Amino acid sequence: MSVPLSFSVYGLSTPLITVGNDITAITAKAAEEAAGGFADGDILVLAESPLATAEGRIIRLSDVVPSARANALAQEYSIDVRLAEIVLQESDEIVGGVPGYLLARRGNLFLPNAGIDESNAPDGMVTLLPENPDASAARVRAEIKERYGKDVAVLVIDSRTHAMRLGVSGVAIGVAGIRPITDERGKKDLFGHELQVTRRAVADGLASAAELLMGEADECTPAVLIRGYQYQKA
Amino acid sequence: MSVPLSFSVYGLSTPLITVGNDITAITAKAAEEAAGGFADGDILVLAESPLATAEGRIIRLSDVVPSARANALAQEYSIDVRLAEIVLQESDEIVGGVPGYLLARRGNLFLPNAGIDESNAPDGMVTLLPENPDASAARVRAEIKERYGKDVAVLVIDSRTHAMRLGVSGVAIGVAGIRPITDERGKKDLFGHELQVTRRAVADGLASAAELLMGEADECTPAVLIRGYQYQKA
Known part of the structure; x- marks a missing residue:
């Protein structure tokens, strides 16, 4: 032993x-x-x-200008359009989603909302x-x-x-x-x-x-x- | 704090x-x-x-009598036919496999070879x-x-x-x-x-x-x- x-x-x-x-x-x-x-x-x-x-x-949501693609994704998956835009910017690819979340590929990882965190961030902000x-x-x-x-x-x-x-x-x-x-x-x-x-x-x-x-x-x-x-x- | x-x-x-x-x-x-x-x-x-x-x-492989289904699975997935039989007995369902492993459902879990362990078992034995x-x-x-x-x-x-x-x-x-x-x-x-x-x-x-x-x-x-x-x- x-x-x-x-x-x-x-x-x-x-x-x-x-x-x-x-x-x-x-x-x-x-x-x-x-x-x-x-x-x-x-x-x-x-x-x-x-x-x-x-x-x-860390990003202020009100500073984000959503694209047409973000608008479509926000509608389809019921998420904030500005959050959708940030997820798009932070991802290599959007492979799907469920209400409230986009499933994003970032390198070889698949991450809900590209790993962007709305909790533990000040109001109106998200943490990347x-x-x-x-x-x-x-x-x-x-x-x-x-x-x-x-x-x-x-x-x-x-x-x-x-x-x-x-x-x-x-x-x-x-x-x-x-x-x-x-x-x-x-x-x-x-x-x-x-x-x-x-x-x-x-x-x-x-x-x-x-x-x-x-x-x-x-x-x-x-x-x-x-x-x-x-x-x-x- | x-x-x-x-x-x-x-x-x-x-x-x-x-x-x-x-x-x-x-x-x-x-x-x-x-x-x-x-x-x-x-x-x-x-x-x-x-x-x-x-x-x-713990089971001695030589005590196992394989069924026809075990024979078929053993051929398809290149595993020991007696191991295939034990996996069948320990599973609720076989949902697929890769060479060397059957993917088994046991209750609400999906387990390679139904969780049966060939390592850390004496020669010719497997641990359930x-x-x-x-x-x-x-x-x-x-x-x-x-x-x-x-x-x-x-x-x-x-x-x-x-x-x-x-x-x-x-x-x-x-x-x-x-x-x-x-x-x-x-x-x-x-x-x-x-x-x-x-x-x-x-x-x-x-x-x-x-x-x-x-x-x-x-x-x-x-x-x-x-x-x-x-x-x-x-």
């Missing part, structure tokens, strides 16, 4: 994040309070919405996804290294529903400093058989663990620190 | 689980070593495969899913209460792939003592808007957190203890 493994998950409580905030400094302060500050090997998990807000990825979540994760990771001298992996996460499951859970949409998928193929099972197909969604597992403390409503826990989890660096 | 929230996740290392083992006693001993024993409010997370093994849900994972969870929960006097929620979990995501993550297939889905509808977001659709898959999140320590290969960590997570009791 090997050494028992364990890890800890700390919710980082912060003031409300607004446009232009220094998310690295804010989470560092919260990490200080919750867990004595960052440590080498920690994983910092950031919710996409406050991160996008800090990065200025971070423009490049991997780049955001890498930036925060570099800032932590530079300012605090610690090697911290960073995940940017979002909430998703999954096929055949009720309720949302976390998925990683941006990653820095950690291998998001662990390949177990070639490893042996308990009886020496070689595993053929198993790859583990480590980053999504960490996202789901973090999301348990984040809340979806007014908790103001935009970030989570995971300590003690042995991950493969990248 | 509220009190910072945190929880801890402990991998429970055990000897290899075999048919007829007392899974409650085995995990209690491992919990003693990893975390000083069970405590009120803990969540015990059990992997389905060792639990099913302890419950005797627990017959009633909710009942298994309830039994272990009751045994912990009776023997150790502690109020511990129990989850039985499995690994699944999710649409559009690479790699497996955890889902709860049996639950006792905890509300698996938290309904956030009616709660207010940071700006006072009412959340319309959000339900949180708390049990799946806990399953994914636990699975980070369980491994898929030869780790022999068939259970995980989660401590400090504030959940809604059921």
Whole structure:
């Protein structure tokens, strides 16, 4: 038997994040309070919405001029015409919809309303996804290294529903400093058989663990620190 | 700001689980070593495969007599004809397949090969899913209460792939003592808007957190203890 493994998950409580905030400094302060500050090997998990807000990825609906295509989609799927226009701008393709939501493809992801979030945004505003979540994760990771001298992996996460499951859970949409998928193929099972197909969604597992403390409503826990989890660096 | 929230996740290392083992006693001993024993409010997370093994849900392939339908499916999808027969017996319906796997409906779940596991089973044997994972969870929960006097929620979990995501993550297939889905509808977001659709898959999140320590290969960590997570009791 090997050494028992364990890890800890700390919710980082912060003031409300607004446009232009220094998310690295804010989470560092919260990490200080919750867990004595960052440590080498920690994983910092950031919710996409406050991160996008800090990065200025927030739009006033009244500033949007809808196109003819947005008008048609808004009619067909009963959504705000200006929201439809933003979804169009943020998507590579609209592949369908249900009342209230357009189903948008963005790269290799299919996202309701292109991931645009009307909750946790000020009245009349919507929050877009971070423009490049991997780049955001890498930036925060570099800032932590530079300012605090610690090697911290960073995940940017979002909430998703999954096929055949009720309720949302976390998925990683941006990653820095950690291998998001662990390949177990070639490893042996308990009886020496070689595993053929198993790859583990480590980053999504960490996202789901973090999301348990984040809340979806007014908790103001935009970030989570995971300590003690042995991950493969990248 | 509220009190910072945190929880801890402990991998429970055990000897290899075999048919007829007392899974409650085995995990209690491992919990003693990893975390000083069970405590009120803990969540015990059990992997389905060792639990099913302890419950005797394991079949020798050479004992299986394949039907004509199993022969046809085995040819069509290139799988062992005896495995095809067991999948048929364990399913409500076969809805399709890919080479190596039948896609089976069992209740409201769609499962590759009906959830039957060839890895982590002795040569020539396969592990079925627990017959009633909710009942298994309830039994272990009751045994912990009776023997150790502690109020511990129990989850039985499995690994699944999710649409559009690479790699497996955890889902709860049996639950006792905890509300698996938290309904956030009616709660207010940071700006006072009412959340319309959000339900949180708390049990799946806990399953994914636990699975980070369980491994898929030869780790022999068939259970995980989660401590400090504030959940809604059921």
